[in-house]
Amino acid sequence: MERDQFAYLVRHELKLETRRLARGGWFWIYAAVIAVVILAALAIWGGEDALKPDYLLFACFAFPYFFCMLAYRMIKREWSDGTVGWWLSLPYSRLRLLSAKLVASFAQSMAISVLFFAAVAVLELYYAAVNGVGFAAFGRLLEQEGEYLLLLIVYSPMLLALGLLLGLLHKSSLKPLMPLFWILFGLSGNVFNFLGASAEIAEGRSWGLFDGTAPAWAWLAIPAFWLVGAALFSGAVNICKKHLIL
Amino acid sequence: MKAAIKGEGLTKRYGKRKALDNFDIEVPEYAITAILGPNGAGKSTFMRMLTGLVAPDSGSLTVLGERPSWRQNRLVSYLPDRARWYQGQTVESAIEWGTKLLPEFRRDTAWELAGSLGLEADLETEGMSKGQEARLMLTLCLAREVPLLVLDEPFSGIDMISREKIVLALIDAFATRRQTVLICTHEIAETESLFDHAVFVKDGRAALSGGVEELRSRSGSMQDIYRSLYG
Numbered sequence A: 001m002e003r004d005q006f007a008y009l010v011r012h013e014l015k016l017e018t019r020r021l022a023r024g025g026w027f028w029i030y031a032a033v034i035a036v037v038i039l040a041a042l043a044i045w046g047g048e049d050a051l052k053p054d055y056l057l058f059a060c061f062a063f064p065y066f067f068c069m070l071a072y073r074m075i076k077r078e079w080s081d082g083t084v085g086w087w088l089s090l091p092y093s094r095l096r097l098l099s100a101k102l103v104a105s106f107a108q109s110m111a112i113s114v115l116f117f118a119a120v121a122v123l124e125l126y127y128a129a130v131n132g133v134g135f136a137a138f139g140r141l142l143e144q145e146g147e148y149l150l151l152l153i154v155y156s157p158m159l160l161a162l163g164l165l166l167g168l169l170h171k172s173s174l175k176p177l178m179p180l181f182w183i184l185f186g187l188s189g190n191v192f193n194f195l196g197a198s199a200e201i202a203e204g205r206s207w208g209l210f211d212g213t214a215p216a217w218a219w220l221a222i223p224a225f226w227l228v229g230a231a232l233f234s235g236a237v238n239i240c241k242k243h244l245i246l
Numbered sequence B: 001m002k003a004a005i006k007g008e009g010l011t012k013r014y015g016k017r018k019a020l021d022n023f024d025i026e027v028p029e030y031a032i033t034a035i036l037g038p039n040g041a042g043k044s045t046f047m048r049m050l051t052g053l054v055a056p057d058s059g060s061l062t063v064l065g066e067r068p069s070w071r072q073n074r075l076v077s078y079l080p081d082r083a084r085w086y087q088g089q090t091v092e093s094a095i096e097w098g099t100k101l102l103p104e105f106r107r108d109t110a111w112e113l114a115g116s117l118g119l120e121a122d123l124e125t126e127g128m129s130k131g132q133e134a135r136l137m138l139t140l141c142l143a144r145e146v147p148l149l150v151l152d153e154p155f156s157g158i159d160m161i162s163r164e165k166i167v168l169a170l171i172d173a174f175a176t177r178r179q180t181v182l183i184c185t186h187e188i189a190e191t192e193s194l195f196d197h198a199v200f201v202k203d204g205r206a207a208l209s210g211g212v213e214e215l216r217s218r219s220g221s222m223q224d225i226y227r228s229l230y231g
Helices: A003-023 A025-048 A053-080 A084-088 A094-131 A136-169 A175-188 A197-202 A216-242 B043-050 B091-101 B107-116 B130-142 B160-175 B188-194 B212-219 B222-230
Strands: B003-014 B017-028 B032-036 B058-063 B076-079 B148-152 B180-184 B197-202 B205-211
Touching (some): A003 A053, A003 A094, A003 B091, A053 A094, A053 A136, A053 A175, A084 A094, A094 A216, A136 A175, B003 B043, B017 B205, B032 B043, B032 B222, B043 B058, B043 B148, B107 B130, B130 B160, B188 B222, B212 B222
Parallel strands (some): B032 B197
Antiparallel strands (some): B003 B058
16 A cells, blocks of 8 residues: 555544534534633632642543544444445555554544643643743643653553454444453553552642652553553454454 | 356355355356345345455355455445445545545546536535435446446435436446446336346345346346346
């Protein structure tokens, strides 16, 4: 398969996803209202230190689950939109077709993460400017955000592979295995909590891996995530090749 | 005549139900073959087998001399059963999709076909009637210069005007190319004139097959044969 065809497949997936956002008129209205409420709240009560923008980083705990569902939806959409016949009869291997979805869902996940962190950073700047509390905390927030983004970059491929696998299992003769993988979803999506990040945020410190409080072997978690992710992706390809019910 | 598609003893089960049951078929090269039969006869299962979407539980199948696979799909233009087109696309972006992803896709042919089928470049999928969507999907299939064209229910659920336009487009297309064509349909009355060869499928087996002229001389029109087999 030519490289430009793979790139086109990825772009095609991304276009289908961004189309949903662009057409979600009410989503943007709610987002705008929430943004105005947060800005007003920060302006009125922020000075009393009642609202800390960096606490918004707790939202990252939900991101691994959310990313998994993004990948799951990319598979589900082929059936619900009636395009699965077009997709699977393309003259490209299942590995390539699923890789395109993996890359597209990774790009989408990272775009969402970067937008989120940028929004929190802007909020921190706004808070500091409006309440005159200085910008010392801003640098620290950026550092924390960088650490969280790195963690999401490292961790999301495994969750995305799990999402693809779950989507395909649902349409396969191996559907009875789904509860086992939903349990894996429930457990593995909670990576931030497992690794003690909640305590670190509350204490205003870096995540353990980055400030040296975690043991060195904790870094081994990263290749372990990737190995499990590769195994899940390989399983998804195998299901797509041999076990789908069409 | 050489066979473009040859299936022997094809069996496919979904749970306890047999979609295909020891199904034998030979589709002659460069002919237009109809696969006919009521719902649930096993027609679409067989059509999906041709592109490797479904694998037989037993039996052998060759398409253009090879086993069906994603590689072989370079040579097969396939219109899936009950297919829809991608939402959020226009006719123009659909033709771009074909140009980028489908081997031997002829962009100029696609635009000619789209024009003759009344599809404007900026028409969006969301604004299309079912007939327009079916015409767009057929455009994408007919614009490929490949040895085998497989159309699974190209007329399903669409209005008479669209059906007539599609049949005319098929007649035009088939007049000028050397291609093996397989069409699965219920719309026998409007399409009978298209076919050179027919296979009637009943309960997962080939109940009757042969050249259309020969079948007509023996048993009357294709509709008469259909009624006598399934009525």
